Amino acid sequence: MLEAFQEFFRQFAADHPTWNFIFFYEERQWNKVISGLWMTIKLSVVCVIFSVIIGIVGAAMQGARSAIVRGIVQGYIQFFRNTPPFVQLLFFYFALGRFTPTYSPDGWLEVPIISNVGWAIISLSFFAGAFNVEIFRAGVEAVPKSTQEASEALGFTRLQTFAYIVLPLALRVSIPSLNNNLVNLVKTTTQAFVIAVPELLYQSITIWNDFPSAQNPMMLVLFISYLALVGILVLGMNKWERSMRIPGYGA
Amino acid sequence: MTWTPDQPIVSIHNVKKAFGSLEVLKGVSMDIMKGEVICIIGPSGSGKSTLIRCINALNDIQGGSITVEGQEVHDDNLDRLELRKKVGMVFQQYNLFPHKTALENVMMAPVKVLKQNKAEVETRARELLRKVRLEGKENSYPGELSGGQQQRVAIARSLAMSPDVMLFDEVTAALDPETVKEVLVTIKDLAAEGMTCILVTHEMGFAREVADHIYFTDKGVIVEHGPPETFFDNAQDPRTKEFLSQIL
Ligand SMILES: Nc1ncnc2c1ncn2[C@@H]1O[C@H](COP(=O)(O)OP(=O)(O)OP(=O)(O)O)[C@@H](O)[C@H]1O
Numbered sequence: 233m234l235e236a237f238q239e240f241f242r243q244f245a246a247d248h249p250t251w252n253f254i255f256f257y258e259e260r261q262w263n264k265v266i267s268g269l270w271m272t273i274k275l276s277v278v279c280v281i282f283s284v285i286i287g288i289v290g291a292a293m294q295g296a297r298s299a300i301v302r303g304i305v306q307g308y309i310q311f312f313r314n315t316p317p318f319v320q321l322l323f324f325y326f327a328l329g330r331f332t333p334t335y336s337p338d339g340w341l342e343v344p345i346i347s348n349v350g351w352a353i354i355s356l357s358f359f360a361g362a363f364n365v366e367i368f369r370a371g372v373e374a375v376p377k378s379t380q381e382a383s384e385a386l387g388f389t390r391l392q393t394f395a396y397i398v399l400p401l402a403l404r405v406s407i408p409s410l411n412n413n414l415v416n417l418v419k420t421t422t423q424a425f426v427i428a429v430p431e432l433l434y435q436s437i438t439i440w441n442d443f444p445s446a447q448n449p450m451m452l453v454l455f456i457s458y459l460a461l462v463g464i465l466v467l468g469m470n471k472w473e474r475s476m477r478i479p480g481y482g483a
Numbered sequence: 484m485t486w487t488p489d490q491p492i493v494s495i496h497n498v499k500k501a502f503g504s505l506e507v508l509k510g511v512s513m514d515i516m517k518g519e520v521i522c523i524i525g526p527s528g529s530g531k532s533t534l535i536r537c538i539n540a541l542n543d544i545q546g547g548s549i550t551v552e553g554q555e556v557h558d559d560n561l562d563r564l565e566l567r568k569k570v571g572m573v574f575q576q577y578n579l580f581p582h583k584t585a586l587e588n589v590m591m592a593p594v595k596v597l598k599q600n601k602a603e604v605e606t607r608a609r610e611l612l613r614k615v616r617l618e619g620k621e622n623s624y625p626g627e628l629s630g631g632q633q634q635r636v637a638i639a640r641s642l643a644m645s646p647d648v649m650l651f652d653e654v655t656a657a658l659d660p661e662t663v664k665e666v667l668v669t670i671k672d673l674a675a676e677g678m679t680c681i682l683v684t685h686e687m688g689f690a691r692e693v694a695d696h697i698y699f700t701d702k703g704v705i706v707e708h709g710p711p712e713t714f715f716d717n718a719q720d721p722r723t724k725e726f727l728s729q730i731l
């Protein structure tokens with residue numbers, strides 16, 4: 233069965249020289265595709281989670297009494313929103329990476345404690361997080377001041393009010409914009425390529441560098457993978473949005 | 484100095500409050516004893532809401548003093564939680580938490596703020612909802628309730644903290660005439676049970692019926708005050724007379 237499948241694509245490549253689905257009959261290439269896809273998924277999931285946490289913490293800090301705290305958040309947003317993520321990745325990896333301590337697992341090799349994957353996660357999470365702060369802030373501003381006052385009058389602290397009242401209401405308002413930004417984030421993970429993170433784009437390019445005849449099939453793999461990944465994300469977000477709907481509230 | 488029940492439970496002395504250059508309270512004083520029901524009336528913009536918001540520190544003040552059970556409210560070292568456990572507040576716009584059911588609205592503060600046992604709080608919350616005549620609405624969201632029902636949930640929510648004093652700021656002003664009564668009945672029950680109530684209201688008939696004392700404010704000062712009979716039937720100040728003639 234598998235034999236026949238592999239044989240079919242081997243023959244197909246022979247008949248169509250620009251459509252060499254090499255990963256279907258050569259295990260080494262198949263493993264590259266799978267590991268690339270897996271890395272892309274890990275990168276996406278971890279960055280989505282961190283960027284949402286950064287967004288929430290940032291939006292909470294923007295409500296702080298201290299002007300210094302608010303200023304720091306504002307500076308962070310300006311920096312990450314207004315510079316290219318590609319450059320940010322390079323900056324984190326090459327500029328900051330040089331100053332991170334190293335450790336030596338075998339007494340010979342010096343390994344930095346933050347790998348290129350680590351830097352990609354940090355860089356991309358902060359990049360998308362900057363947008364998330366703005367998105368959540370818009371949601372926070374949509375929560376009536378009077379609702380927060382009622383909560384304060386009941387003895388909730390500012391932080392409790394944020395956690396139990398403001399955030400749950402703000403999230404509901406924010407989901408559509410959050411949706412867009414997270415879709416962008418998943419697509420932006422391809423840029424981790426620039427610091428040699430072995431994600432799907434990186435692996436695809438190594439494959440077609442070795443086998444130019446596999447370029448078209450690899451492009452196809454890329455498109456289909458991202459369509460599927462983003463599709464799952466959007467489905468999940470829509471489901472979440474529906475589950476958060478409050479009877480008799482909003483539209 | 485510890486507070487004893489023979490002293491005013493809320494004591495407001497020469498309170499001054501300004502928003503920027505706008506002076507809203509220009510030296511207001513009143514003493515409220517435990518179990519008393521006070522109504523504050525006056526024209527729009529005279530500072531009624533501002534005054535009662537100062538009592539639970541939702542607004543700060545620029546001068547004078549406010550004490551609740553002997554505790555100075557406008558003190559930098561104020562324990563806000565202590566104050567807010569003592570003072571409950573109900574707002575004109577109900578301000579319920581829209582993402583929580585009626586029952587959850589009532590339970591939330593005792594569970595999250597006072598860290599009380601959830602099962603016990605639930606029993607108490609159901610009782611409170613019964614008391615404000617909302618049995619059967621426990622699982623409704625605010626958006627599914629009428630204005631009057633929402634306001635009664637808000638009252639129950641405040642009562643769940645077992646306050647010693649309740650503040651009501653024009654709590655029937657946003658309601659249609661039929662539902663006003665159900666809320667007023669609820670407040671009247673509370674007053675009858677001995678709850679100390681400070682109400683801002685435009686319901687003169689209600690004020691006359693439940694209040695022990697009426698205060699009339701205009702332009703940031705108390706123009707006149709007295710028990711309802713003398714206040715309504717024997718007002719002295721021309722501003723009071725004019726206001727009453729317009730409203731009655
Ligand atoms: N947060 C604020 N900032 C600036 N001005 C304010 C603020 N809150 C109230 N004011 C002003 O203070 C004055 C008194 O307002 P307040 O709400 O206490 O009046 P009120 O007697 O409750 O009136 P109403 O019967 O319309 O509710 C008004 O002129 C109002 O515009």
Ligand SMILES: [Mg+2]
Binds near residue numbers: 531532533652653
């Ligand atoms: Mg008012």
